Amino acid sequence: xxxxxxxxxxxxxxxxxxxxxxxxxxxxxxxxxxxxxxxxxxxxxxxxxxxxxxxxxxxxxxxxxxxxxxxxxxxxxxxxxxxxxxxxxxxxxxxxxxxxxxxxxxxxxxxxxxxxxxxxxxxxxxxxxxxxxxxxxxxxxxxxxxxxxxxxxxxxxxxxxxxxxxxxxxxxxxxxxxxxxxxxxxxxxxxxxxxxxxxxxxxxxxxxxxxxxxxxxxxxxxxxxxxxxxxxxxxxxxxxxxxxxxxxxxxxxxxxxxxxxxxxxxxxxxxxxxxxxxxxxxxxxxxxxxxxxxxxxxxxxxxxxxxxxxxxxxxxxxxxxxxxxxxxxxxxxxxxxxxxxxxxxxxxxxxxxxxxxxxxxxxxxxxxxxxxxxxxxxxxxxxxxxxxxxxxxxxxxxxxxxxxxxxxxxxxxxxxxxxxxxxxxxxxxxxxxxxxxxxxxxxxxxxxxxxxxxxxxxxxxxxxxxxxxxxxxxxxxxxxxxxxxxxxxxxxxxxxxxxxxxxxxx
RNA sequence: GGUCCGUUAGUGUAGCGGUUAUCACGCUUCCCUUUCACGGAAGAGAUCAUGGGUUCGAUUCCCAUACGGACUACCA
Numbered sequence: 001x002x003x004x005x006x007x008x009x010x011x012x013x014x015x016x017x018x019x020x021x022x023x024x025x026x027x028x029x030x031x032x033x034x035x036x037x038x039x040x041x042x043x044x045x046x047x048x049x050x051x052x053x054x055x056x057x058x059x060x061x062x063x064x065x066x067x068x069x070x071x072x073x074x075x076x077x078x079x080x081x082x083x084x085x086x087x088x089x090x091x092x093x094x095x096x097x098x099x100x101x102x103x104x105x106x107x108x109x110x111x112x113x114x115x116x117x118x119x120x121x122x123x124x125x126x127x128x129x130x131x132x133x134x135x136x137x138x139x140x141x142x143x144x145x146x147x148x149x150x151x152x153x154x155x156x157x158x159x160x161x162x163x164x165x166x167x168x169x170x171x172x173x174x175x176x177x178x179x180x181x182x183x184x185x186x187x188x189x190x191x192x193x194x195x196x197x198x199x200x201x202x203x204x205x206x207x208x209x210x211x212x213x214x215x216x217x218x219x220x221x222x223x224x225x226x227x228x229x230x231x232x233x234x235x236x237x238x239x240x241x242x243x244x245x246x247x248x249x250x251x252x253x254x255x256x257x258x259x260x261x262x263x264x265x266x267x268x269x270x271x272x273x274x275x276x277x278x279x280x281x282x283x284x285x286x287x288x289x290x291x292x293x294x295x296x297x298x299x300x301x302x303x304x305x306x307x308x309x310x311x312x313x314x315x316x317x318x319x320x321x322x323x324x325x326x327x328x329x330x331x332x333x334x335x336x337x338x339x340x341x342x343x344x345x346x347x348x349x350x351x352x353x354x355x356x357x358x359x360x361x362x363x364x365x366x367x368x369x370x371x372x373x374x375x376x377x378x379x380x381x382x383x384x385x386x387x388x389x390x391x392x393x394x395x396x397x398x399x400x401x402x403x404x405x406x407x408x409x410x411x412x413x414x415x416x417x418x419x420x421x422x423x424x425x426x427x428x429x430x431x432x433x434x435x436x437x438x439x440x441x442x443x444x445x446x447x448x449x450x451x452x453x454x455x456x457x458x459x460x461x462x463x464x465x466x467x468x469x470x471x472x473x474x475x476x477x478x479x480x481x482x483x484x485x486x487x488x489x490x491x492x493x494x495x496x497x498x499x500x501x502x503x504x505x506x
Numbered sequence: 507g508g509u510c511c512g513u514u515a516g517u518g519u520a521g522c523g524g525u526u527a528u529c530a531c532g533c534u535u536c537c538c539u540u541u542c543a544c545g546g547a548a549g550a551g552a553u554c555a556u557g558g559g560u561u562c563g564a565u566u567c568c569c570a571u572a573c574g575g576a577c578u579a580c581c582a
Contacts, residue, residue, distance in 0.1 A: 011582045013582075046580095049581060128578090129507095129578095163580095179512090184510070193579085197580055200580090202579095202582085207582090223510095223577095224576055224577065225582090226510060227576070227577040227578070228578095250575095255517080259575075259576095306518070308518090310518085310529095313529090314528075314530070316530055316531090333518095333519080335512050336511090338516095339518095340517040343531050346530085353544090390544085417541090457540090465541085468540030480541050480542030481541070482541095483540090483541095
């Protein structure tokens with residue numbers, strides 16, 4: 001097994017969680033770094049949890065981020081189909097093979113019987129209350145029932161599952177690329193159901209069979225799978241198949257460290273947990289995505305890549321290509337990672353500034369359009385406004401939201417700034433400045449505007465800081481923003497005078 | 507409860523037996539600005555979870571404890 005083949009195997013039960021995106025990314029980076037293949041396999045063996053649109057959502061989200069599969073349900077490939085529901089017919093023969101080898105068995109226990117067993121074991125304070133090497137002797141299965149009765153039950157279409165016959169005393173040992181050797185005693189493991197009564201395999205069986213058939217070389221997945229990895233290892237041994245290498249990634253945790261990153265905590269702390277907007281068709285709710293919240297794909301990739309991995313040097317900014325060049329599983333950490341959206345914002349700020357001005361101008365124009373503003377804005381003007389706004393933007397929307405006053409006179413004035421800066425003194429200055437502009441300003445261009453404003457302030461004997469905020473307030477309604485003279489140049493003489501007039505009426 | 511995994515500043519991290527314990531985000535202060543931001547400079551912030559070993563010497567190796575997390579379904 002010398003070619004690297006990895007897979008991302010999501011279950012279409014809802015919107016793709018950002019932790020899942022990171023798992024997909026790490027798989028993708030690992031594949032590309034090693035000139036291998038990255039595939040997507042949809043694990044939809046649970047019909048009851050299937051959510052329409054979820055698969056499409058997952059693909060769209062990964063496409064947006066540039067995590068493109070070499071083989072997938074949409075793209076096909078030499079091991080198609082890539083949806084487990086479509087592979088259903090092939091699993092049963094493998095399960096039966098294990099039954100024949102006495103490595104698995106039929107179990108006819110009803111949900112009620114199972115429940116009774118559980119209660120009984122709990123009352124007996126069993127250390128491991130499960131269907132296992134010890135308890136299976138008391139249950140209704142092909143190990144305890146006479147052979148002809150088993151045949152009869154099967155012939156009568158009595159519902160059954162197939163369970164893995166986990167040895168009572170053995171040790172399962174495997175090497176995890178991130179965690180090192182992991183040892184587990186089979187006594188602590190249970191007889192996992194591998195075929196459900198509806199004829200579908202469970203995750204454990206389908207996953208192992210498909211990974212084998214699809215020639216997967218490395219299984220890179222979240223740490224939540226670590227406890228069941230021994231079962232999977234045992235399954236490979238049962239089939240006599242060569243095992244892929246395992247790498248269990250540390251989990252993304254809530255900012256307070258309380259549990260796996262959750263939708264609920266995301267809402268509580270105010271950050272998205274899904275890559276794209278997700279419309280939950282069942283709950284009829286909308287969960288905001290990183291994209292719609294204004295995060296650029298470069299930021300999401302860069303941010304996610306560094307959550308649990310680093311290149312070993314102190315580089316923070318990575319393009320996808322650089323990540324591919326530097327990624328290695330050896331440098332993935334072991335501990336869970338608390339999610340900190342601040343860092344994502346910083347990345348966003350960085351990548352936003354890297355965007356070409358034309359693209360930024362598009363953000364501005366699109367945003368203004370939603371406000372029915374800026375219809376006469378030229379590309380040139382849009383670009384120069386963006387250049388001016390660039391340094392203080394974190395999200396694309398900031399370009400128009402923080403520049404609204406360039407297109408619309410302020411309707412209200414920031415209260416705090418008013419009480420601080422609006423007084424007799426500044427009012428008098430504003431009055432004289434108004435007169436000055438009205439009569440003297442020949443060229444309406446920011447250099448000369450600035451020059452004249454400065455000389456006027458000097459002549460008045462006042463301090464810049466005393467009067468400038470008032471002018472700004474009059475023009476923009478807020479206490480902070482880009483260069484005043486630039487603002488004046490953009491909105492023009494007529495509008496400037498109008499806004500000063502409005503202010504003077506206050 | 508059981509099994510497994512983890513633990514370096516608020517957060518993400520470097521470290522791989524001897525360091526003033528690295529870098530980034532965030533925070534504070536100063537400079538630059540009319541202001542905000544950017545940029546520049548400086549700073550605060552870590553008993554390297556705790557206790558035992560091993561060693562001349564442990565953040566680094568071993569053990570225990572504490573704390574945290576994952577799993578514990580005919581879900582993945």
